[in-house]
Structures are given as structure tokens and as C-alpha cells.
Amino acid sequence: MRAGLAALLALPLALSACGGGSGGGTTSxxxxxxxxxxxxxxxxxxxxxxxxxxxxxxxxxxxxxxxxxxxxxxxxxxxxxxxxxxxxxxxxxxxxxxxxxxxxxxxxxxxxxxxxxxxxxxxxxxxxxxxxxxxxxxxxxxTIALFYNKKIFEAAGLTPPTTWDELKTTAAKLTQGDKYGFAMSNINTYEGTWQFLPFMWSNGGDEKDINTPETAAALQLVKDLLDQKSLSQSTVTWSQADVADQFAAGNAAMMINGPWNFGTLDAVEGLEYGIVPIPAPTAGGTVVSPFxxxxxxxxxxxxxxxxxxxxxxxxxxxxxxxxxxxxxxxxxxxxxxxxxxxxxxxxxxxxxxxxxxxxLRARTGELGPEWPDAATKIYTAVQNALVGGMTPEAALAQAQNG
Amino acid sequence: MAEVATEGRAARRASARPAAGGPAKARGSHTLRTRLVEVAFVVPAVVYLVLFFGYPVVKNIVMGFQAYTTKTFFTGEAPWVGLENYRNVFGDAIFNRSVVNTLLFTAGSIAGQFVLGMAIALFFHKRFALSGVLRSLILLPWLIPMIAGTAVWRWILDTDNGALNRILSALPGVDVSPNWLTSTSLALVAVIGVNIWLGIPFNMTILYGGLQEIPEELYEAGALDGATGWRAFRHITWPMLRPVVTVVLVLGVVYTLKVLDVILGLTNGGPANSTQTISTFSYDTSFRQFDFGAGAALGNILIVISLVFAVVYLRLNRRAIDE
Missing domain, CATH: 3.40.190.10 (Periplasmic binding protein-like II)
Structure with missing residues (x-):
């Protein structure tokens, strides 16, 4: 009781201490x-x-x-x-x-x-x-890279893809029944933007203006993977952790993800995985990823x-x-x-x-504090193109022009 | 304890004293004292309201006219921008979408919750074995933390591995696996469905309480005149229940307009903004893009809409009291 009263009395002091120090004084x-x-x-x-x-x-x-x-x-x-x-x-x-x-x-x-x-x-x-x-x-x-399930690849006699075309054909071959060839996150948060960036940047796309043929081609790749059913439509709600769960459960033969999943993946018995760089647009191209x-x-x-x-x-x-x-x-x-x-x-x-x-390329390298605005445009365009019934070009144009 | 007793004695002494003075003076100070006591009783409520309702609302309204960003927190400066936040918000295609979604979400949720809540309340109004236990089980959605609830619903509604689609595919003659949460046409339906599940307990509880208040004699008298079943509901239950129905509907609308956690947990406003409502859009603007000014403008729009329904509620309530 007495302590409570003391605390009450001290409250105004504490409040004034917080309010003071306009010059940036510290209460350390x-x-x-x-x-x-x-x-x-x-x-x-x-x-x-x-x-x-x-x-x-x-x-x-x-x-x-x-x-x-x-x-x-x-x-x-x-x-x-x-x-x-x-x-x-x-x-x-x-x-x-x-x-x-x-x-x-x-x-x-x-x-x-x-x-x-x-x-x-x-x-x-x-x-x-x-x-x-x-x-x-x-x-x-x-950063992120391409994880692949070694057992599934060996059984199918395939090697991990290095180009976009290979990614599409390999993913198609590995899609059977309710098993998908490929998984990535296209969720409507910055996480989705982060996963799309390696495709966009490696193809010469740029966040200053996303309404370009280069970015549209990157978005078309993801849309092709979805349309050919190599990528589950749930990609638009999956976080990266959900993607890792799908891969760990054997529901996807490949995924885009990062090294923070080693703990989750290593705990799964019988799962053997390899990691290769994200496929480039064409053979020998440089892959530019965010970090x-x-x-x-x-x-x-x-x-x-x-x-x-x-x-x-x-x-x-x-x-x-x-x-x-x-x-x-x-x-x-x-x-x-x-x-x-x-x-x-x-x-x-x-x-x-x-x-x-x-x-590696910084997400804030060009736009600095304006990056969140661009990141929002990117994931909005991606979602509109994947499930919103828009073409990649139209989705990107709409997002860019607000 | 000792202090309270002392105070009590002092108060008695104090109240005894004016009796010694003139009668007129005594009455004057007595009424003053009564007024003071009355004020003292009101003060805590007023302080509470001003501190926890008045201040945030006023702050939010002011913020809607400011460029309030991350910078403001450090510098304390939030430049006045007039109606710019509102202009930006109204000019945003996502805003128009979110207004339509808010209307559909609210109308759909309320209709579903009310009809099902009413049906279940009528069902439990007829007493039967274990009805009490079953009725309390219906309250479960209320007791589950919303984050856990939406996580389970996400699993149930998952396209590839969800329980609902597994059940559908096991049914003979059914060969569909709807993209409940990932198609722009179904996501809003799915979100409304989950919100109905969440709202049924509230509707059922209040309506059940209302039903209990209707005197049994009315039904007996009605039965003599041939009013049973549907006719009894139409001519006895419904008119008697109307004040309760009004409360349920208006409160339901106000609660549903501001629903945030259900949508954030299930779809986060997606896919492609198909479940974006004014409240999720406001949250996103303020706490993900840190544009607190525009977020506050959206919040204010929502407050005005809620206020309209609150006024309707108060007017209906007053009319009910007058009657």
C-alpha cells in the first residue's frame, strides 16, 4: 500500500522527466x-x-x-x-x-x-x-537462393535449373498430383517484394520505375509458373516460413528461401537439400539479390x-x-x-x-527512406498480376502510376 | 482502517457543525456541499473519458491534417497540410476498393450472424436435455484468442492441404478445390464466413436473453387463437423482440466496421486487396508505411461512419424509453 502511494507520488516526476530534455537529453x-x-x-x-x-x-x-x-x-x-x-x-x-x-x-x-x-x-x-x-x-x-530437394531431383534424373527457361521446364516436370515443382512467397507484405526482387533486378528491372518491359518479363515468369500449376496459388498468402514448411513437408521440390531456415530443414528426418543460386534470365547472367x-x-x-x-x-x-x-x-x-x-x-x-x-544490392540503395512506398507498389502489382486478373504490364503500370 | 474511521468521525463532526449556524446559511452550504459531492462523483468518470477517449479522438482528428511521419517522433514537428491527407486517400484506388469491401463485409457478416444467431437462439429456447451444455459450447469462438482462431481457419481453408477441401474432395460427385483465401472472388466470402462464425455467440446470447424475457402466457394465449409455429414467431416473438434486435444489429454494425484482427490474420487484406477494408487499410498505412497522417485520416472516416450508426442507436434507444 505504502509502496503504491510512493509510486503515485513519483509519477509526476517521472512524467516530467520524460517530457523534458528538448535538446535530446538522455535518461540513460x-x-x-x-x-x-x-x-x-x-x-x-x-x-x-x-x-x-x-x-x-x-x-x-x-x-x-x-x-x-x-x-x-x-x-x-x-x-x-x-x-x-x-x-x-x-x-x-x-x-x-x-x-x-x-x-x-x-x-x-x-x-x-x-x-x-x-x-x-x-x-x-x-x-x-x-x-x-x-x-x-x-x-x-x-540473402535468398534456390533450395532443391535432392531425393526428388535424383528420382527424376534432373539437375537444378540455372536459367528461367530451365526453371519453368524443371518445375513442370516435378509437378505431380498435389506435389508442386516450385514454391516461393508472393505475399502482400514486404516479404513478398523481397522474394520477387532477384527476378526483377537480375533482368534489369528497377524500383524507381517498375513499369518497364524488364520488370514485366520477371513478373511474367512467376505468372507462368503459377499458370502452368508448378506453383501453388497459395503463394499469394504464404510467408517465407510457410514456404519452408511446404518444402520441408515434401510438397514442393524447389523453393526460394534463405539460410535462416537451416534449423527447420535440418530437423526434418530424411530431408536432403541442396542450395544453388537463383536462376538467371539467360545462361551466364548475373543474379542480383537483395540482402x-x-x-x-x-x-x-x-x-x-x-x-x-x-x-x-x-x-x-x-x-x-x-x-x-x-x-x-x-x-x-x-x-x-x-x-x-x-x-x-x-x-x-x-x-x-x-x-x-x-x-548484393540494397533495397534502400536508390530510394532511401522512400523504399517502403516502392516495396508496396511491387507486391501490389505482383498480386494483381498473379490472382487479380491483370496482365503483368497492366498491373505494373497501375501500381507505378498510383 | 484506522484512517477511514478517523475520517468518518471528522466528517460527522463537520456535518454536525452547520446545524449550529442559522438555518438559511446551513441550507446554502448544505446544497453547496451536495453539489461538491456530486461533482466529486462525476470527476473520475470525466477525467477517464477525457484522458482515454477525448484525447485520442482529438489527437487523431488533428493528426489527419498533419504530415505525421517517423520524423515527427524525433523532431516533434508535424507540419499542417490541410486536406492533403484526405485528398490522397480519396484519390487512391485502394480506398474505393476498401469502401466497397467494408460495406460488403459488414452487410454480409451482420446478415449471417443475425440469421444464424437468431435460429440458434430459437432452437435453444426450447429446453431439452443438455441444452445448457450445448449453448455454452456455442460460446467457444468467443473464448479462443483471435490469432489462434485465424491460424486454424487458415489451415482449414488452405487450397491444397486444407481440411475443408479435403472433405469436399472426399464427397462423391464433388470435384472442386476452391481457392478460399487465394482467389480474389472467394477471399472476401471466406473472410465474411469466419467473421460470422465469430459473431454468432454474441448474437445468440443477446437474442436468447431477449427471448427469455417474453412472457410464456402470450404464447399460451396465442396458441388458443391458433397462432403457433411461424405465426407465433411472426406475431408474438418478433414484435416483442424488436428492441433487442435493434441493439444487436446496431452494435453488430459498429463492431464489424472496425474488425481488423480477423482480416489481418486470414488474408492481410489480400490477395490483390480483395479483402482490404477501411480499417485494414488504415492499419497498413499507419503501421507498415508509417504515414500516420493518412492513416489517421482513414481512421477518422471510419469513426464518422461508426458515429452515424451510434446516433441511430441512441435515437432508437431513446424512442424505446419514451414508449
């Missing part, structure tokens, strides 16, 4: 503690990152106060903390969100804090750069001494040793191409992903 605790916010809340990420962050804390002589929130609530949390001036000292962001948050003014440019991104792949740096300044440093990344993964940023807390320490922590998290350890442990690949061989030596399944790193 003791001066020897760094507050860290991320969404690594499930294993293997949770344990590996906890260890990495705590070890780096020891290295730079700071205590760590870390909070890991569920992935989908991170941005809401960041926005709340922005308005109450309680941003953490070190903040993890999904890479396509970095520029949008940087544009809001909440992040500190890393160049000024002496952070160096030498050796990191160009595409990755592009995602972390806003108006010419580096705002984030991303240690590991992932995933999270980047570390330093919010504008107004406490310069702490920002310096935060910069040391971010540098430590992006050290070569840490990139290799995290990559091997979480099924990702280092953003520094030079480190790839150290990781693929330990996990050969990552080869198809590591080899793509130098060519």
Missing part, C-alpha cells in the same frame, strides 16, 4: 553503462549476440544493459523512445529501416565518431548510408562521452572475429567478402549465399 542510467536495444530474442541469435555484446562490453570497459524486443515491435519502440528522448546508446535496426530512421534525425553519423567500414561490400554500405554519411555498420548478412540482416547504429542521445564508447562497442561487434563467429553460429555470411572462406569452410551450405555478397 549510470555513466559506465551502455543501453543496447535489438530484436535478437530467439536462439541461436539470442545467445550468440548476448555473448558477443557482453564480451565487447568487457573489452571496452563498460557495463551493458541490453533489451531484446520482439522483431515486429522494434520500430514502434524506437519511435516511442524518439519522442520521449530515451533512445538507447546502441541500437540495432533491420537494414532497410536504417535510412528512414536516419532521415528522422535520430541517428548519429558514424564517420564523426571514427567508425571505419573498410572491407564491407558496397551494397551493404549503400544501405547504411544516408545523404552521403554512414549511419550504421552491419556485421553479417543473408537481409541487421545493422548497428548509434542514436543521438546528446551524451558525447557515451557515444564515443558506443562507437567502440559497434566497432567491436563488427570485428573480423565476431563476424565469423556470428556467421557460423546463425547461418549468415560476413559483410566483408574477404572473410567468406573462413565461414564456408565451416558451413558449406552457406556457399551459395556467400558467393553473392559482392553483388
Amino acid at each position: 542510467g549510470a555513466s559506465d553503462t551502455l543501453r543496447v536495444l535489438d530484436y535478437y530474442n530467439s536462439d541461436p541469435n539470442a545467445t550468440l549476440w548476448k555473448t558477443a555484446i557482453e564480451n565487447c562490453g568487457k573489452t571496452i570497459g563498460m557495463k551493458i544493459d541490453r533489451e531484446a524486443v520482439p522483431g515486429e515491435t522494434l520500430i514502434q519502440k524506437v519511435l516511442q523512445q524518439s519522442s520521449s528522448k530515451t533512445l538507447p546508446d546502441v541500437l540495432m535496426l533491420d537494414n532497410p529501416d536504417v535510412q528512414q530512421i536516419a532521415a528522422s534525425g535520430a541517428l548519429a553519423p558514424l564517420d564523426d565518431l571514427g567508425i571505419d567500414a573498410t572491407g564491407v561490400a558496397d551494397g551493404v554500405i549503400k544501405a547504411s548510408t544516408y545523404e552521403g554519411k554512414l549511419y550504421a555498420l552491419q556485421p553479417v548478412t543473408n 537481409g540482416g541487421e545493422a548497428w547504429t548509434i542514436p543521438q542521445t546528446g551524451d558525447e562521452a557515451k557515444q564515443k564508447k558506443a562507437a567502440e562497442l559497434v566497432t567491436c561487434l563488427n570485428s573480423d572475429d565476431n563476424e565469423v563467429t556470428i556467421s557460423v553460429g546463425t547461418g549468415t555470411v560476413p559483410t566483408k567478402p574477404a572473410l567468406a572462406s573462413q565461414v564456408t569452410a565451416k558451413n558449406p551450405n552457406l556457399e551459395a549465399f556467400a558467393s553473392q555478397v559482392p553483388d
Whole structure:
């Protein structure tokens, strides 16, 4: 009872503390503690990152106060903390969100804090750069590739496709009864856009203007796969996790997906899978894929001494040793191409992903904070063409012109 | 406890004191005190309403006229843009689609929920063995968390491996496997169907309560005059039930207009926006594209539509009281 009363009395104080500090003052605790916010809340990420962050804390002589929130609530949390001036000292962001948050003014440019991104792949740096300044440093990344069921392929005497035409014929041959040859996610969220991008980009399509013959041809490919029944119509509601479930259950002989599914797939008894790059439009073409993964940023807390320490922590998290350890442990690949061989030596399944790193393209590379708008247009056009009764050309034109 | 007792004594002493003064003065301070007490009783409700209803509504209306984006959270600046958010929203093809879908979704859900809810309520009105147990089982959809409910429905309605299509294919002479959630023509039907399933308990419970209130003598008297079965329903049950029916329908409309979780869980507004309603569109605009201004504008449009029905409800209610 007494404690409750005390809390009531303290409430106005707490409220005024939140409301104050118009200059970006921070409510961070003791001066020897760094507050860290991320969404690594499930294993293997949770344990590996906890260890990495705590070890780096020891290295730079700071205590760590870390909070890991569920992935989908991170941005809401960041926005709340922005308005109450309680941003953490070190903040993890999904890479396509970095520029949008940087544009809001909440992040500190890393160049000024002496952070160096030498050796990191160009595409990755592009995602972390806003108006010419580096705002984030991303240690590991992932992307998508073509998974195939080895047993089904052996039984049919086929090899994994390398071109779009091969993809269509192979998928058709492997479609029998209620088993589909191919699976991918064309859901009406950014996940669907992410899965469509390798087809669009590899064919020369561009997010600035999606109303082009190149993007239409890519969309036509997916529509052909659907029309020839090699791809289930459920593709328009499947998330990537649903796609992995279909592949794991043997309902699809091939799928587009990423290395974060290794855990799910390896747990399935009798499932043998191989991974190859996503088929190119024509033989020998370059495949351009988007990349995933999270980047570390330093919010504008107004406490310069702490920002310096935060910069040391971010540098430590992006050290070569840490990139290799995290990559091997979480099924990702280092953003520094030079480190790839150290990781693929330990996990050969990552080869198809590591080899793509130098060519990876940032979703926010061209449009920056405007990317979500383009991403929405892309998945809307894809859905309209696949099940909305529109031709790819008409769907793309309608989406582009709003 | 001790404090309460002390206060009680103090209050008694205080109330005893005015008696010593002049009678007129006593009455004056007495009425003032009564007024103060009355106000004190109202204050918590008013504070609650202003804080939790007034503030968000006003904030939402204001936000609809602002360029309110992620930037606003850090800088605190939300430039005034007048009617631009509304212009953008009205000019969006998806908005027109979502208005039509909202109307179809609401009309379809209400019709289905009401007819089935009424049928089940009438069924249970006739007492029979285990009717109480069965009636409580009908409430189950209410007790299941919506996220779990929609996940199960997604599995039931899946084209290739869903329970519904498996059952259909097992039936003799049936050779179809409808794309319940993935075709633009069926998805809205499927979503309405699930929402009807969800709304039946509410309709049944309220209508069943209404039926219990109708005096048995009316039916006995009616039976003597030859009114049984359908005629008894038409001339006794329906007129007696009308006030309850009004409540069920109007509240149903207001609840259904703002349904979000069912649609998000089943189709997320897709495929190709075929199940996009004003509320899912508003959610998507605000919390996926972070255009809080346009999202608020959509929310305000929804509030106005709901308000119309709320006014209808209040007027009908007042008329019922007057009668």
C-alpha cells in the first residue's frame, strides 16, 4: 500500500522527466553503462549476440544493459523512445529501416565518431548510408537462393535449373498430383517484394520505375509458373516460413528461401537439400539479390562521452572475429567478402549465399527512406498480376502510376 | 482502517457543525456541499473519458491534417497540410476498393450472424436435455484468442492441404478445390464466413436473453387463437423482440466496421486487396508505411461512419424509453 502511494507520488516526476530534455537529453542510467536495444530474442541469435555484446562490453570497459524486443515491435519502440528522448546508446535496426530512421534525425553519423567500414561490400554500405554519411555498420548478412530437394531431383534424373527457361521446364516436370515443382512467397507484405526482387533486378528491372518491359518479363515468369500449376496459388498468402514448411513437408521440390531456415530443414528426418543460386534470365547472367540482416547504429542521445564508447562497442561487434563467429553460429555470411572462406569452410551450405555478397544490392540503395512506398507498389502489382486478373504490364503500370 | 474511521468521525463532526449556524446559511452550504459531492462523483468518470477517449479522438482528428511521419517522433514537428491527407486517400484506388469491401463485409457478416444467431437462439429456447451444455459450447469462438482462431481457419481453408477441401474432395460427385483465401472472388466470402462464425455467440446470447424475457402466457394465449409455429414467431416473438434486435444489429454494425484482427490474420487484406477494408487499410498505412497522417485520416472516416450508426442507436434507444 505504502509502496503504491510512493509510486503515485513519483509519477509526476517521472512524467516530467520524460517530457523534458528538448535538446535530446538522455535518461540513460549510470555513466559506465551502455543501453543496447535489438530484436535478437530467439536462439541461436539470442545467445550468440548476448555473448558477443557482453564480451565487447568487457573489452571496452563498460557495463551493458541490453533489451531484446520482439522483431515486429522494434520500430514502434524506437519511435516511442524518439519522442520521449530515451533512445538507447546502441541500437540495432533491420537494414532497410536504417535510412528512414536516419532521415528522422535520430541517428548519429558514424564517420564523426571514427567508425571505419573498410572491407564491407558496397551494397551493404549503400544501405547504411544516408545523404552521403554512414549511419550504421552491419556485421553479417543473408540473402535468398534456390533450395532443391535432392531425393526428388535424383528420382527424376534432373539437375537444378540455372536459367528461367530451365526453371519453368524443371518445375513442370516435378509437378505431380498435389506435389508442386516450385514454391516461393508472393505475399502482400514486404516479404513478398523481397522474394520477387532477384527476378526483377537480375533482368534489369528497377524500383524507381517498375513499369518497364524488364520488370514485366520477371513478373511474367512467376505468372507462368503459377499458370502452368508448378506453383501453388497459395503463394499469394504464404510467408517465407510457410514456404519452408511446404518444402520441408515434401510438397514442393524447389523453393526460394534463405539460410535462416537451416534449423527447420535440418530437423526434418530424411530431408536432403541442396542450395544453388537463383536462376538467371539467360545462361551466364548475373543474379542480383537483395540482402537481409541487421545493422548497428548509434542514436543521438546528446551524451558525447557515451557515444564515443558506443562507437567502440559497434566497432567491436563488427570485428573480423565476431563476424565469423556470428556467421557460423546463425547461418549468415560476413559483410566483408574477404572473410567468406573462413565461414564456408565451416558451413558449406552457406556457399551459395556467400558467393553473392559482392553483388548484393540494397533495397534502400536508390530510394532511401522512400523504399517502403516502392516495396508496396511491387507486391501490389505482383498480386494483381498473379490472382487479380491483370496482365503483368497492366498491373505494373497501375501500381507505378498510383 | 484506522484512517477511514478517523475520517468518518471528522466528517460527522463537520456535518454536525452547520446545524449550529442559522438555518438559511446551513441550507446554502448544505446544497453547496451536495453539489461538491456530486461533482466529486462525476470527476473520475470525466477525467477517464477525457484522458482515454477525448484525447485520442482529438489527437487523431488533428493528426489527419498533419504530415505525421517517423520524423515527427524525433523532431516533434508535424507540419499542417490541410486536406492533403484526405485528398490522397480519396484519390487512391485502394480506398474505393476498401469502401466497397467494408460495406460488403459488414452487410454480409451482420446478415449471417443475425440469421444464424437468431435460429440458434430459437432452437435453444426450447429446453431439452443438455441444452445448457450445448449453448455454452456455442460460446467457444468467443473464448479462443483471435490469432489462434485465424491460424486454424487458415489451415482449414488452405487450397491444397486444407481440411475443408479435403472433405469436399472426399464427397462423391464433388470435384472442386476452391481457392478460399487465394482467389480474389472467394477471399472476401471466406473472410465474411469466419467473421460470422465469430459473431454468432454474441448474437445468440443477446437474442436468447431477449427471448427469455417474453412472457410464456402470450404464447399460451396465442396458441388458443391458433397462432403457433411461424405465426407465433411472426406475431408474438418478433414484435416483442424488436428492441433487442435493434441493439444487436446496431452494435453488430459498429463492431464489424472496425474488425481488423480477423482480416489481418486470414488474408492481410489480400490477395490483390480483395479483402482490404477501411480499417485494414488504415492499419497498413499507419503501421507498415508509417504515414500516420493518412492513416489517421482513414481512421477518422471510419469513426464518422461508426458515429452515424451510434446516433441511430441512441435515437432508437431513446424512442424505446419514451414508449
